[in-house]
Amino acid sequence: TDAAAARRPSLDLPRLELGRRDFMKAGAAVGAMTGLAGCTSVLSDEGNGGDGSSGASGEHSVPPGEHDEYYGFLSGGHTGEIRVVGLPSMRELMRIPVFQAESARGFGHDARTTELLEEEGGGYTWGDTHHPRVSQTDNDYDGRWLFVNDKANGRMARVDLEYFETDAITNVPNSQAVHGACMQLPDTQLVFGVGEFRVPMPNDGRDVDDPDAYGSVLTAIDPETMDVEWQVEVDGNMDNGDGGKEGRWFFATGYNSEEGVTQGEMTRADRDYVKAFDIPAIWDAVEAGEYEEISGVPVVDGTMDSSLNEGDRPIVRYVPTPKSPHGVSVTPDGSYAIASGKLDPTCTVIGVEEIAEVDDPADAILGQPRVGMGPLHTAYDDRGHAYTTLFIDSQVVKWDYEAAVEAEAGSEEPIVEKHDVHYNPGHLIASESYTASPQGDYLVSLNKLSKDRFLPVGPIHPENDQLFHIGDDDAGMELVKDKPSYPEPHDASIVHKDKIEPAKTWGPDDYDLDFVPEGEESFERIDESTVEIEMWARRNEYAFPEVTVREGDEVTIRISNVETTSDVIHSLAIPEYDVNLALAPQDTREVTFTADEPGVYWAYCAYFCSALHLEMRSRILVEPR
Numbered sequence: 001t002d003a004a005a006a007r008r009p010s011l012d013l014p015r016l017e018l019g020r021r022d023f024m025k026a027g028a029a030v031g032a033m034t035g036l037a038g039c040t041s042v043l044s045d046e047g048n049g050g051d052g053s054s055g056a057s058g059e060h061s062v063p064p065g066e067h068d069e070y071y072g073f074l075s076g077g078h079t080g081e082i083r084v085v086g087l088p089s090m091r092e093l094m095r096i097p098v099f100q101a102e103s104a105r106g107f108g109h110d111a112r113t114t115e116l117l118e119e120e121g122g123g124y125t126w127g128d129t130h131h132p133r134v135s136q137t138d139n140d141y142d143g144r145w146l147f148v149n150d151k152a153n154g155r156m157a158r159v160d161l162e163y164f165e166t167d168a169i170t171n172v173p174n175s176q177a178v179h180g181a182c183m184q185l186p187d188t189q190l191v192f193g194v195g196e197f198r199v200p201m202p203n204d205g206r207d208v209d210d211p212d213a214y215g216s217v218l219t220a221i222d223p224e225t226m227d228v229e230w231q232v233e234v235d236g237n238m239d240n241g242d243g244g245k246e247g248r249w250f251f252a253t254g255y256n257s258e259e260g261v262t263q264g265e266m267t268r269a270d271r272d273y274v275k276a277f278d279i280p281a282i283w284d285a286v287e288a289g290e291y292e293e294i295s296g297v298p299v300v301d302g303t304m305d306s307s308l309n310e311g312d313r314p315i316v317r318y319v320p321t322p323k324s325p326h327g328v329s330v331t332p333d334g335s336y337a338i339a340s341g342k343l344d345p346t347c348t349v350i351g352v353e354e355i356a357e358v359d360d361p362a363d364a365i366l367g368q369p370r371v372g373m374g375p376l377h378t379a380y381d382d383r384g385h386a387y388t389t390l391f392i393d394s395q396v397v398k399w400d401y402e403a404a405v406e407a408e409a410g411s412e413e414p415i416v417e418k419h420d421v422h423y424n425p426g427h428l429i430a431s432e433s434y435t436a437s438p439q440g441d442y443l444v445s446l447n448k449l450s451k452d453r454f455l456p457v458g459p460i461h462p463e464n465d466q467l468f469h470i471g472d473d474d475a476g477m478e479l480v481k482d483k484p485s486y487p488e489p490h491d492a493s494i495v496h497k498d499k500i501e502p503a504k505t506w507g508p509d510d511y512d513l514d515f516v517p518e519g520e521e522s523f524e525r526i527d528e529s530t531v532e533i534e535m536w537a538r539r540n541e542y543a544f545p546e547v548t549v550r551e552g553d554e555v556t557i558r559i560s561n562v563e564t565t566s567d568v569i570h571s572l573a574i575p576e577y578d579v580n581l582a583l584a585p586q587d588t589r590e591v592t593f594t595a596d597e598p599g600v601y602w603a604y605c606a607y608f609c610s611a612l613h614l615e616m617r618s619r620i621l622v623e624p625r
């Protein structure tokens with residue numbers, strides 16, 4: 001229709017040159033925005049004392065001894081971990097090592113988790129976690145698993161949310177830098193890794209100097225087995241992704257449609273694409289054998305010129321957007337996928353139903369509001385508002401996405417409010433914003449720079465995770481809390497506490513190691529140089545007060561914590577042999593080491609477990625041969 005044509009956005013909106021001056025502008029006054037009509041609280045910080053901090057509002061504080069309403073699962077960036085915080089207190093509750101060995105939890109120290117990191121994980125010592133996503137059933141969190149990507153080494157991991165422990169890692173072939181991580185909804189049928197860096201496939205030395213032969217793939221992983229099901233090669237880089245609520249479409253942003261290899265080449269063109277993957281059509285192509293097997297994985301050709309993109313059911317639809325969109329997220333009602341402009345001051349609102357119906361994918365763009373400088377990511381409340389981080393403006397902009405569909409492209413009318421953050425926000429996340437039913441009460445802005453917000457701690461600064469209350473549209477967004485954050489969270493999922501059911505202790509049958517009850521400890525010499533020890537730990541002793549082995553023995557210790565009381569954790573630390581097992585109640589772990597240095601070694605418990613904790617020891621005698 002003509003009305004629709006009038007709303008059809010043009011792609012020649014004012015372009016943003018990313019220069020040093022714009023970057024320095026971050027965190028400065030919001031003068032440029034004060035002329036905005038309908039922008040009620042552009043200067044809302046002034047009512048809060050001018051520095052943007054309203055202090056810890058009593059309404060949103062959690063008294064000592066009381067529990068939070070939400071779990072927040074934050075990625076830890078290049079620490080390779082997941083952090084668990086409570087909201088709204090923002091208290092850090094736990095850290096879950098994912099791609100790195102960590103000594104407090106003994107992750108990567110016992111045999112099973114060491115094998116996970118070294119075999120399935122590929123043996124890297126670190127990872128770069130960006131996007132933690134909790135599994136869903138019927139478009140709501142089911143509390144079973146959390147999936148997270150490793151951008152550094154192209155992996156995807158799964159965390160078991162009963163034990164809050166990483167239980168699977170998939171080293172994704174044909175893909176360097178798995179960036180976006182998300183899932184097919186409504187029931188987590190597949191987990192998707194969005195490939196970023198373009199490389200030859202396989203990357204084994206062929207085509208190193210032929211960038212035209214490089215490729216980037218979307219990877220589909222079975223959430224139960226963590227096996228790679230298929231990959232789809234596309235044109236250009238990809239970046240972030242999100243699944244439609246109905247299971248058919250998956251959306252990925254991208255940059256570098258130019259397929260360049262330098263920054264200049266990557267940002268030359270004025271347009272890039274959001275790729276809309278038709279998941280059932282891809283399955284059909286795989287089942288019809290229309291793929292090339294590379295590194296043992298079916299790789300389907302989803303590039304623009306592919307024959308699979310001809311006809312009325314293309315497997316990948318390329319929706320043109322202004323250059324280099326970064327975040328993409330689907331609205332809770334499933335109507336729109338909203339991509340954030342990054343190098344362009346607009347967000348692009350793509351109709352999810354429309355994407356299947358239009359001949360030209362550009363016709364599925366239903367709105368393109370001008371939201372501000374450096375839009376990166378968008379979250380949602382339960383009242384039709386989108387909240388988008390503005391990296392360069394150091395603000396969060398709240399806007400009405402239905403109004404954006406009604407408005408002309410480039411309009412600022414859909415904007416409801418802007419609020420300063422401190423400073424330079426990347427992701428933001430609202431409570432259960434990735435489900436079909438967000439609560440619309442809290443929002444966290446993950447700010448990349450903290451500058452002067454905290455006591456100085458040397459040249460590497462913490463980041464600043466800022467909590468907002470967003471539940472009162474009349475009062476506007478309220479900044480509730482600053483939380484310094486160790487580098488560096490990229491994204492988070494916020495899950496209501498009732499949807500997570502953590503175990504209080506391990507069960508004796510978990511994993512494949514037999515539990516060692518009291519009275520069933522054993523010391524067995526298998527042969528001249530092999531010893532197997534099965535033992536237990538409880539307050540305040542080990543099964544064996546002393547153990548004698550011979551120089552050169554390969555010693556395997558399996559040890560169970562026989563406590564049934566929650567929170568009584570023991571460990572087995574052996575000095576100078578680099579042995580460190582952490583044992584929650586009813587947990588059993590195993591370790592093997594070679595006793596190659598004769599001497600006396602006091603194995604001890606590193607968890608302060610009881611009044612006689614210091615006496616909880618076992619004397620290990622390594623006799624010279």
Ligand code: CUK
Pocket residue numbers: 130131179240326327376377426427490491
């Ligand atoms: S993220 Cu990975 S570069 Cu904006 Cu989703 Cu930080």
Ligand code: CUA
Pocket residue numbers: 538539540569570571605606607608609610613614616
């Ligand atoms: Cu057991 Cu300290």
